[in-house]
Amino acid sequence: MKLARIGAPGAERPALVDNQGKLRDLSGEIPDLTGALLSDAAIARLAALDLSALPEIAEGQRYGAPVADTGKIICIGLNYTDHAAEVGLPLPTEPTIFMKGCRTTGANDVVHLPRGAEKGDWEVELGIVIGTGGLYITEDAALNHVAGYCVVNDLSERSYQMERGGQWTKGKSFPGFAPVGPWLVTRDEIGEAEELGIWLEVNGIRRQDGNTRNLVFGVRRIVSYVSQFYALEAGDIIATGTPAGVGLGFDPPVFLKQGDELRLGIDGLGEQRQRIHAWHG
Structure with missing residues (x-):
């Protein structure tokens, strides 16, 4: 699974890339892609979503850093x-x-x-x-x-x-x-x-x-x-x-x-x- 954050600096929203290469909006499922949501259990929950039901994000937008709160x-x-x-x-x-x-x-x-x-x-x-x-x-x-x-x-x-x-x-x-x-x-x-x-x-x-x-x-x-x-x-x-x-x-x-x-x-x-x-x- 490919996880990303899309949008202007400070206004990124979580997203994933589906099997067809389309960006899908995860903001209805999680507030952001933070370290707290990177455990095996949290990733498994995202992997189990019906990706086709997630809103599509138009191409051409900025990719932010994929983790919102990298500490070190x-x-x-x-x-x-x-x-x-x-x-x-x-x-x-x-x-x-x-x-x-x-x-x-x-x-x-x-x-x-x-x-x-x-x-x-x-x-x-x-x-x-x-x-x-x-x-x-x-x-x-x-x-x-x-x-x-x-x-x-x-x-x-x-x-x-x-x-x-x-x-x-x-x-x-x-x-x-x-x-x-x-x-x-x-x-x-x-x-x-x-x-x-x-x-x-x-x-x-x-x-x-x-x-x-x-x-x-x-x-x-x-x-x-x-x-x-x-x-x-x-x-x-x-x-x-x-x-x-x-x-x-x-x-x-x-x-x-x-x-x-x-x-x-x-x-x-x-x-x-x-x-x-x-x-x-």
């Missing part, structure tokens, strides 16, 4: 074998964790670079959406805590991340640096996301072209590992790392600029499109 965006760094190689770093022996300190935005919303940005970069990632929270989750039980998956663009300003001291978070957290969606695709459709094509284009040029089979740490390991340090909560998103092809990895590097267009996606999880704007605030 937890990121895993250097989690693809090819990406670690391109940036010249050894494979981690444990998952590398950092945070994004911004809110999620819609899949196709405009992205603004920070004032004076020099090294804006892209990272297409598989997002794990937590449906049932927990602490000290075992790997055997990990999938029971996953509501589903989504596309995440872990945008960065590399000069903040690499050259301004401290940890990576400051380069990852500018407003708008976490486009998510267009949908949350439930776990029953994707399983453990073990072999999904994952790609990104900049101005029509394919820059990233990977597969989740190259993850260093898979979904079960990531969920279990992160829960040793954080109390995971329903609605949290774990971004699982990016394959080779980030701008920083080219020689010379290729960074984002005003007017660039990004297109990115993951098999079965949909596509995003973003236009890059300079900051004028």
Whole structure:
């Protein structure tokens, strides 16, 4: 099942995509798509609805972030074998964790670079959406805590991340640096996301072209590992790392600029499109 939120920022309504690819309005069934409504039982209730009886939503409207109240965006760094190689770093022996300190935005919303940005970069990632929270989750039980998956663009300003001291978070957290969606695709459709094509284009040029089979740490390991340090909560998103092809990895590097267009996606999880704007605030 593909779950979404449709409408202008702050006025989104919950929706799902039916088997014919039509958007159906869920606002008569639930007030919004929140973490509290991502448990297995809540998703099963939505799956049992007569979709043909739900009002149809016209195409062409904005997709908001598919979860209304994401609390934490937890990121895993250097989690693809090819990406670690391109940036010249050894494979981690444990998952590398950092945070994004911004809110999620819609899949196709405009992205603004920070004032004076020099090294804006892209990272297409598989997002794990937590449906049932927990602490000290075992790997055997990990999938029971996953509501589903989504596309995440872990945008960065590399000069903040690499050259301004401290940890990576400051380069990852500018407003708008976490486009998510267009949908949350439930776990029953994707399983453990073990072999999904994952790609990104900049101005029509394919820059990233990977597969989740190259993850260093898979979904079960990531969920279990992160829960040793954080109390995971329903609605949290774990971004699982990016394959080779980030701008920083080219020689010379290729960074984002005003007017660039990004297109990115993951098999079965949909596509995003973003236009890059300079900051004028």
